[in-house]
Every structure is written in structure tokens, then in C-alpha cells.
Amino acid sequence: MSQKKNNGTLVTKINSSDVRVFYDQAEALHGVDLEIYENSVTALIGPSGCGKSTFLRCINRMNDVIEGCRITGKITLDNEDIYDKGLDVVQLREKVGMVFQKPNPFPKSIYDNIAYGPQIHGLAQNRQEMDEIVENSLKKAGLFEEVKDRLNSPGTGLSGGQQQRLCIARAIAVNPEVILMDEPCSALDPIATAKIEELIHELRQNYTIVIVTHSMQQAARVSQRTAFFHMGDLVEVGDTDDIFVRPEDKRTQDYITGRFG
């Protein structure tokens, strides 16, 4: 169903088929089939409680942490089943990073926040390499200039927007292929939001990004593809321009025109 909007062929990075999620007995997702393309930004939108975060968390298996959460169906990353018995979640999460709604820097220095992931995955052989990783990640996240003089002060001492960019830098420090973002701007003011959106634009060159957002404008600004969820169903997915201009489903139309949600 995908049109070739972004010059060149589209490569499927993540593919989910008939994904159902149960919290204890309650089914929160009723069979989601969604393709996510490489080097593009996919926005997940929908009213509160429709299962956007639940779906997002399936992609890096963060639902494993939740007691009583069960998943059926299949999700592949580069054609590999990520729920396969033989798959190591640690390696999966090295490839699929995540940024949360509320900035959650670790109670460590700015430097150590970034170094955390590379150190866990053994990406740096020595201090010098680590310094490079930290500097590069901060630069990619557009934070380096602001913090280069206080890399050793605590990450929790930054402003909310800076903290969120720190979390993004932390995620890209392990050089992932996919970055999941769950309402990354909902705790930020417009200026900090604009910075993050700009950053998403740049990151798209190298990463596949899936972003959950409540803001139609944000979805329209940052994404190439948009998926609309409603009450646990994936109602409609398509190029962002099409979804916002010519939604096929009545529920999508109602939602983006602000009739509910």
C-alpha cells in the first residue's frame, strides 16, 4: 500500500502481523498488522488508551517487564522474529533504542549517562574511544555545545528539554537501528519541542524512528507515515500527507478534525 514518496525504494525494517497484547485477561491490541520502513519516521496517533504505547513497547520487548502481559502474533526486525526463543533481548534492545515520555536521566553524570549503554554492550575499548562516543552522541543530539563544560555534573541537573535530548543521546550512543519515542515532547515547552523535532528530522537519515504523539501538528511535521489506532485496533496507516488530507476511515477523520480524543 505504500507509495514511493521518498525517492527510492522503501525497505521494510519492522513488520508486525496479527499482534495481540493481553494485560492479564484484557486484550489491549486486537491484531495489529503494520509495516515500518527503514530511514523514515512513523507516527502512531490515536486517542488516549488506544494502545499506542503498548504497541511501541512490543517492538523492543519492554512489555516483558510488565507482570501479566502476554503477546501473540509475530514481529520481525530485518526479517528476524524478535519473539523467537533464541533471541537475546539484550541484543534486541541494543538495536532498538527507546526514549520515554518523561525524561529519565540516570542519577549519574552527563558523561556516565551516555557511557552507560556503550559500556554495557562493550562498545568502547578504552577511555579515548568512550570519550569519542560520548562526544559524538551529544553532538548528534544537539546537546554538546550546551554541556561540554560540565560533562561531570549530574544529568538530573539539566533542564527538561536538555534532559530529553540527553536521553536521546543516550539512546543513540549504542548506535541503534531503530529509535522508539513515546510522546517525547509531552513534558516540554514549545521551544524545547521544536529542538527535538528538528533533531528527529536529522536522525531520520541514519535511523528508523517510531514516534507516539498526541499532537497532530507534530505528526504532520516530523513523520512520513502515520498509523491511526483506535481502541486497540490499527484503523488506518498510510503516508502522512494522505492521512491528514484524505483519511479513508470515518474514525480517522473524526479524530484528526478534533471531534473526539
Added chain:
Amino acid sequence: MFPYLLAAILLISLSGFYIGRKQASNLRSQTKLHSLPQYHGYFIALWCGIPTILLILLWTALEPVLLGSLIRSHLESQSGGLTPTDYVIMTEEVRNLAAGVALGTQDPLILETAEWMRSLQQSSQWSMVVVTILLAMLIMAFTRSKVAPGFKARHGVELLFNGFLFISSTIAILTTIGIVLSLIFETFRFFELVPITEFLFGLKWYPQIAIRADQVAGDGAWGAIPVFSGTLLISFVAMIVAGPIGLMSAIYFSEYASPKMRGWTKPILEILAGIPTVVYGFFAALTLAPLVRDGGIAIGLEVEARSALAAGLVMGVMIIPFISSLSDDVINAVPQTLRDGSYAMGATKSETIRQVIIPAALPGIVGAFLLAISRAIGETMIVAMAAGLNANLTLNPLENVTTVTVQIVVALIGDQEFDDPKTLSAFALGLVLFIVTLILNVVALAIVKKYREKYD
């Protein structure tokens, strides 16, 4: 007498309640009242009850004091030339006789005075009954006359409640202040007999001095350092045991244990916290101390029968639940978003615990440890049973040491006078102990509070 009187007062209060409520609800059928009828009832009942019961308590407390001094001046006027101590003894005899304890005294003066005291007591009791009941009735009559549509009975009740709670808290605070002041004053008296420099810096503690002239004993030495070093040594051993075990079990409970597991293992730890310290004490003295000594001998170490090691080990076991439950709280207060953040980076559970959760919880854990140390320092029963009496200045846990609390116990049992240094030393030790634990608690609570603020 006393229970009947109380019952009578309560009865009067109760009827005051019903009378007030009835009267007010009669009024209510005609006009609008400021306060609901039951507030009028409460108003009368509380005013009848509280002041009179306070009066009864005051009377009962003051009566023996007043009668005592009355008797004493009577005795003094009847017989001259006796020492104050004699009078104290005589007054006591009179008191006992009057209370019906037969002493076999033949002294007519005492017999006669006892008779007199009994009659005084009788009349005092009766006048108390009459006065309080009259007072209750009077208040009832007065407060009844106040029942009126515009009368703000609700405010009155609130005010009384307020006052009642205020008085309760004042009593608690005043008692604390009183205890601290008495500690301080007695400590000053001790320092009049023993130089403060000797107490604070002296290295020898021999409190066994002669109290009566016929006793043979040393001159005494009052250097508190060995005593405190003993306390610290035992607390140190205890923390070595309790710190790691308590912390590890807290981590296990909060991060690894399933809710079901948590459901039945946590109560077991709480039982451990509920064991009376005296039980730990004889466990230490009778079971563990011999074990430690035999074990030491088996591997060729010289271990004394009452070693600091044995006492510290048992004290450590006692503190485990304390540390574990405090640390558990602290670890649970670490926001879930931090754990999620770490897992999402691909960290394993143990990496997350070591690198994110523990550093985040560290201030709280430090606070928990400080509180535990202060508990260990103040602990008495275990060391009284399992630690020694010799103030031995050593860092070797296999030797016998004594502790501050043990020395306080020792100072206050057996032969004693209230103005000899042995007895007074208890106050000085107690004061220092109090200051140390106070500082520990304040610092610990400040740290924990700051930590909570960070994550709320």
C-alpha cells in the same frame, strides 16, 4: 471510691449530652439553630466531664504530697532533735500504717499520727467527691442555660477538642524536655566530682568504688573512651553482618521476588523484628558465645567467653529486618521510569540494580544504615547479657569488651548512693549516648527526607 466517682462524672456528662441535645432539638422545631443539636449535647458533656476529671486527677496527685508535709511538720512539732532521715522514715511508717500495712510499731506518736492521717485522707476523699460532683452539676446548669438558637456550640466543641489535643502534645513535649534536663543536671553533678577531661579523654574505666566505709575497692577511674570504643566495636561487627545481608535481602524483595514470594517471606522478616531483644540476648549468651569460642579454639584462635564478636553477630541479626525494610522502602521509591530507561538500553537486571537503582537509592540507604547504627549503639539487652563488664580498650573482636549501655545498667544496680560518681556516671554516659544517637538520627532523617523530595 475512685472508680465510682469517675462513673458518676461520666454519668453526669452523658445526661448533660442528652439534656442539651433534647433542649436544642426542641428549639430547632421553632427556629433555625446555629449548631446542630448534638453539638449542644457535646458542648455540655465535654464541659462537665473534662474539667472535673482533670480536677480529680490533680487532687489525687497532690493529696499525698500535701498530707506528707502536714504529717512531717506534725511529727517535727511533737518530737524534737531527730535527723531529717529519721523524719523521712517516720513519715513513711505513718503512711504505711494509714494504708493498713501492719508494721508492729509500738511508738505511740506514730500510731496516733497514723490514725490522724487516716481521718485526713477520709475527709479529703469525701470532699473531693462532693466538690467534683457539685462542680459538674454547676457547669451543667450554667452550660444548659446557654443553649440558644444563636449559640455557637459547634465552635465551642471544636475549641475544646483543639485544646485537648494541644495539651496532649504539650505533655509529650514537656516530658521529653524534662528527661533531657534531668540528664543534663545529673551529668553536671557528675562533672563536679570527676573532671570532664578525664571522662572524655581518659583511657581507663574502673567504676567499682567503695560506697560504704567497710567496703574494699579501688579509687575508681572514669575515662569513657574504652566504654565507647566497646560500643563502637560491637556496633561495627553488627553492621558488618546486618549491612550486606539486610541490603541484599531488600534488593531481592523489591526487585526479584514475585509478589507471591514477597507475600509470605516479608512477614517472616517482620517476625524477626518482633522478637524481644532479651531473647536475642540469651541466644547470644547461651548459644552463640560458646559456639564462637569453640570455633575459635578449633582453628587455634584465642576467643574469650564473652567476645565482642558473639554479641555483635547477634545484634547484627537483630538489625537485619530493620535495614532490610528501610532499604526496601527506599528502593521501591526509585521511580519505575529509571528501571525502564535502563532495561531499554539493554541492561540486564543485575546491571540495572548495580548501576542505576543502587546509586539512585544510595542516600536513602545511607540514611537507613545510620538509623541502624544508632539502634545498635543504643541496644542494651543483648550486650547486657552477652558482652562483658571489663572496659577493655581493644579493636580485637575476639576479646571481651563492654558498652555504654551495659555500664549504665551496672551503675544503677546493686549498692548505690545518689551522689556518688558511680551512680552519676550513668547520667553522663546516658547523655553522651543520647547526643550521639540524636545526631545520627537527625542526619539520617535529613538525608532520607532530601532523597524523598528528589523523587516525589
